[in-house]
Structures are given as C-alpha cells and as structure tokens.
Amino acid sequence: MSKNRTRTISCQRCGKSFDVLIWDSLNADTDPEQREEIKKGTFNRYKCPDCGFTMILQYSCLYTDMSHAKQVFVIPTDFDKRLEEANRYFDLLEKKELQTVADIADNCSFRAVHDFSELREKVNMWDNGFDDAAMELYKAMTRAWLETREDGGKPVSKAFFSSENGKDEIEILFEDGSAGAVDFVPDLYRDITAKYGDDLNSALKSRCFSVVDFDFAVNFMGGAVTENNTESEIVEGTFT
Ligand SMILES: [Zn+2]
Numbered sequence: 001m002s003k004n005r006t007r008t009i010s011c012q013r014c015g016k017s018f019d020v021l022i023w024d025s026l027n028a029d030t031d032p033e034q035r036e037e038i039k040k041g042t043f044n045r046y047k048c049p050d051c052g053f054t055m056i057l058q059y060s061c062l063y064t065d066m067s068h069a070k071q072v073f074v075i076p077t078d079f080d081k082r083l084e085e086a087n088r089y090f091d092l093l094e095k096k097e098l099q100t101v102a103d104i105a106d107n108c109s110f111r112a113v114h115d116f117s118e119l120r121e122k123v124n125m126w127d128n129g130f131d132d133a134a135m136e137l138y139k140a141m142t143r144a145w146l147e148t149r150e151d152g153g154k155p156v157s158k159a160f161f162s163s164e165n166g167k168d169e170i171e172i173l174f175e176d177g178s179a180g181a182v183d184f185v186p187d188l189y190r191d192i193t194a195k196y197g198d199d200l201n202s203a204l205k206s207r208c209f210s211v212v213d214f215d216f217a218v219n220f221m222g223g224a225v226t227e228n229n230t231e232s233e234i235v236e237g238t239f240t
Contacts, residue, residue: 002027002034011048012055020046020057028065035065039123044116058115068126069108073209076115083112087208112209117160124163133200133212133220134193135161140217141192142170142182159214196220 004023010016028035037043047054058076065071075082090110111132113119125132139159147153155175161184162171168184203220204210 001025002031009046009055009057011051011053013053014048014051016048016050018046018049022057022059023061025062025064028063029067035123038063038116038120039127041117041120043120061116061119063119063123065123066108070111070122070126071108071209072111072113072119072122074113074116074119079112079114083209083211086112090207109204110207110209112211113213118213121161125161128163128168130161130189131193131197131200133204133216134189134197136212136214136217137192137196137200137220138189139170140214140221141188142172143214146172146174146182 002023003025004021006019007022008017008019011018023034026034026038034043044057044059045054046057059074060076060082061074063070063072063074073083073086075086109132111122113122122132125135139161143156143159146156156172157175158173160171160173162169162181170182170184172180172182174180200220204212210216
C-alpha cells in the first residue's frame with residue numbers, strides 16, 4: 001500500500017512556502033499515475049505556485065511493483081548505512097518471521113538506488129523488457145567504446161538508458177560537460193544476455209536490495225570492460 005504525507009517546502013528562488021506530497025512508499029499497482037510520472041521524470045518535480053520555479057526533491061521512498069515483481073528502495077542520503085539497515089529486513093524473512101512477504105520475495109528483484117532518476121531508468125528498462133543487470137553491462141561496454149575510440153575518445157561521466165518517444169538509446173554525459181546519445185543495438189544486448197545472463201542471475205540471486213549500477217558491471221566483469229567483450233558492434237551515435 002502507498003503511504004504519502006504533505007510537507008511544506010520553500011521555493012529556492014522566491015522563498016515562498018508551499019505544500020508538496022511526499023511518498024514514503026509507492027505501490028505502482030494502486031497508483032499507476034505516479035508510476036507514469038516516475039517514467040517521465042516528473043514525479044519529484046515541484047513548481048512554485050508563486051513564481052513558477054521548478055525544483056527537484058530527492059527523498060527516501062520504497063517503490064513496489066508487484067505486477068512486475070520489482071521492489072526498489074530510493075536512498076538519497078546515508079546510502080550505505082540505510083542499505084545495510086534495510087537488508088536486515090531480509091534476515092527476518094530468512095527466519096520466516098514474515099511468512100507472507102517471504103512468499104512474494106522468492107521471485108522478486110530487489111534494488112537500491114540513489115535517487116528518482118535512477119529509479120526512472122530502471123522502471124523504463126523493465127517496462128521495455130530489459131534486464132537491468134544486462135543493461136548495465138551494455139552501458140559499461142558503450143562507455144568503454146566511447147572512451148577508447150580512435151577518432152576522439154573521451155571520458156564518460158554517466159550513461160543512461162532512455163526510451164523517449166519509443167526509441168531506445170543510451171544517453172551519454174561526458175566529463176567535459178558535452179552530451180549525446182548512442183542508438184541502442186538489440187544484437188549487442190542479445191549477445192550480452194546469451195553470454196552473461198545466467199551468471200548475472202546467480203550473482204543477484206540472494207534476497208537483498210542489490211545495487212546494480214556501473215560499479216556492479218565493472219566488478220562483474222572483473223575490472224575490465226571493453227567494447228570487445230561481445231561480437232556485435234556499437235553503431236555511431238549523435239553527439240553535441
Ligand atoms: Zn517561487
């Protein structure tokens with residue numbers, strides 16, 4: 001069940017106070033409108049009623065989507081400490097003290113993310129039929145390709161799966177501040193799932209909130225991710 005409350009915040013531009021709705025937990029099945037807002041990136045944006053300035057709030061939220069067997073804990077502050085606390089919950093499951101949740105937990109994916117943009121990315125991945133762990137490998141390989149290409153490779157600070165307007169692509173932010181997007185290559189993704197899918201599944205089998213991100217991909221690959229880990233080639237993207 002979803003749980004929300006009203007909080008008063010102050011506009012960062014004009015200082016005027018106004019009320020916003022904060023979701024401590026969000027059930028995607030009972031609140032599909034909020035789920036859509038997460039997918040669009042508007043869920044945690046708040047517009048000042050006085051001056052129109054838009055602010056982005058990050059706060060803790062437990063996102064549950066039982067139809068898709070996913071639960072994601074959004075932890076913007078004290079990440080490591082709060083993740084550890086949350087994972088003690090699974091020790092209770094192991095002891096069968098929470099039998100009904102334990103029954104659900106067996107086939108559910110549990111993830112921990114730092115903010116709502118990471119939650120947004122995951123929900124979009126899952127909705128488009130992708131596995132988030134395989135997609136992190138895909139993104140890591142895309143980064144490696146961009147950083148080492150002969151015609152001007154440069155360091156990448158972030159890669160982000162996007163499916164705006166029905167087109168799958170990897171949005172890229174470079175360390176020099178420039179940005180762009182690389183077309184998604186289904187063949188490369190298929191290669192990755194065929195080659196690493198089983199190992200990824202067993203790496204994530206334990207019942208706890210797992211962090212599946214770039215570091216996860218690098219650790220999984222043993223430290224070295226290159227664009228040559230599979231047969232398929234990444235095609236040219238558009239960069240600005
Ligand atoms: Zn304002």
